[in-house]
Amino acid sequence: MATEMEITELRLGLPGGNSHMKEKKRVYSEITNSDQNSSNVNVNGDVYYMCQNKNEVVGWPPVCAYRKKNNFNGREGSKMYVKVSMDGVPFLRKVDLSTHKGYSELVMALEKLFDCYGIGEALEDADKSEYVPIYEDKDGDWMLVGDVPWEMFSESCKRLRIMKRSDAKVIGLGARDFLKGMSENK
């Protein structure tokens, strides 16, 4: 489990990706000019471009939307159970992400599991919510729930934690701004 310091270092961004790049369509010129994400290969005096971070390119690879929704990650069956811990609760629960189609459904399920009806507030009114749901992604980073599209979240979420707001020690940009972003991205 990550240390207190690491957990509180809230970051925006895709797992493993650049923190300054939001989930937005990238024009060809952006891809070719971005130093971090492409390498220029000189062949015969012409310059060609290799895009390494294809997760940021809309509509690529050309897999049709329906097939994308039914993405198979080689998981056993299609179940996506992750552990959920909640501050102040001595035992953990498990929730199957594949049974939910979006954040609001997940939050409802979490509220039922822990008999606690303050979690949904984080999605509605970031300033007032008592609880902050966060998750550990594939890279081991702790992320705020709600920033990225649901499918991306459910594929990269390894475990969930429902943190008490008072425990979130954030320096610099206030938690308010992060949480505001969450309600916009619902």
Place this chain on the structure above:
Amino acid sequence: MNPSLKKPRESMDLSNSSELTQPTAFPDEVLEKVLSLVESHKDRNSASLVCKYWYNAERWTRTKLFIGNCYSVTPEIVARRFPKIKSVTLKGKPRFSDFNLVPENWGADVQVWLDVFARVYPFLEELRLKRMAVTDESLEFLAKSFHGFKVLSLLSCDGFSTDGISSIATYCKNLTELDIQENGIDDFTGSWLSCFPDDFASLEVLNFASLNSEFSFDALERLVSRCKSLRVLKLNKNVTLGQLQRLLVRAPQLMELGTGPFVPELTGRQYAELESAFSNCKHLHTLSGLWEATRYLPVLYAACASLTFLNLSYATIRSNEFSKLLAHCPNLRRLWVLDTVRDKGLEAVGANCPLLEELRVFPADPFEEDIVHGVTESGFVAVSAGCPKLQYVLYFCRQMTNAAVATIVRNCPDFTHFRLCIMNPGQPDYLTNEPMDEAFGAVVKTCKKLQRLSVSGLLTDLTFEYIGQYAKNLETLSVAFAGSSDRGMQCVLEGCSKLRKLEIRDCPFGNAALLSGMEKYESMRCLWMSACRVTMNGCRMLAQGRPRLNVEVIKDENSDDLADKLYVYRSVAGPRRDAPPFVVTL
């Protein structure tokens, strides 16, 4: 030469209409009878151009309508020309809308067509829609307006829900086909299945594999029992193996079957019953579904000898089970799989399926970067070695070499459709680090019958020089993250005389390239260019030079001068009247 055959040509020059009604040695009834046997719409289009007399005979005998681009013509024009249509196929959005490149509410609404059809073709029987916007209201309107309606096929459409399907089931008393595939549908409930009347028994085709909501199995079982002519049944993920057995027992005449998940949950006796049910299906030629393929696959083996199409593209099957299954499928012509079968599975394809004509390998995990599995060039080479009759391939992989592709086309020179997707954009030959130009060069030089090509990997203008020079039968070309300059696109436009559809994204092609094709676009169905270097000015010049083209730009908030998404198509309908604000017609 038979003098009586000359008469229709002579009458072409007559402006006096009474001459056209003169009895000739080739009476109307004979010509119309002959033309009514002509099915292909391409042949019919040619026949209609012979002379006015043939044009009229053809339009009175055409019953099937194919419209590849719903904006190329208006429903009114269609209704005026063809009075006796019974079957319509209608395609709407550009193909790249499948990959979310076209914003919502772009158009292609079917209702405007249905309004005219309801008036002019009350006896319409068949409607096949692809990439159209369809609402529940439209489906209800359809169900209530056409009393003899028989066939509904919805592929890649969006905007409707299972409520709309309920209307179809409720009101279409003569329905023979209900085919719902890969749509953006709001899947509320499976209660539509219970909407078929108790005496309804005419169904021949039922495909609801892509719908996930729960439904009444009893209703389905009763439906299958009643419909003695049922030949295609594609079930969804909610049908258990036990339920499947009960259905198969009632429908041993099935020719195409899509199963539910093959979850190992049966008793010994149930397993034997299922095995027996499969062996009684002596007419099965198409199998799909499976979803999770497990050690229960052997239950299928008895039905596999006659299989010609195996669609495992939604089944996570590994190479071992896959290889064992293939050993029982020697007659396969078409195979769709996920890349979970790996190269080893593809080797089994090459070893067991010598008659294979079509192979599609889809990525199980297209967006995962750290994956090391999937298929490579060696899997493709192995298939080509064992299946010389391959004509159609769609192959998603993470690595490829020029040498491998050269070997593949040497083994299989008859490719008509070659769609290779190296998933990392702009990736070179991973062994030599060179561009993949020579790979596609080999494809176009060797495969003279090539009609459709999708390219990928690191590509320079050389690829397009090859395409322009050699791909003389090419009709459809898809390009992404490729090319070095305008010259690439110019070569293709100049050289590929039969080109009908060109779709390009993220390439360094600009106005010079776009305008070089000015003369050509009217002979094509459409051109798509997104994230290239075309500007609004360039598009305007094209629009001004070619008034019979619709030049549409889908505006992005970012840049004012670059034409972010360009869609050009020929049309006799003039500019769209239903274009949303973000579509600018120039």
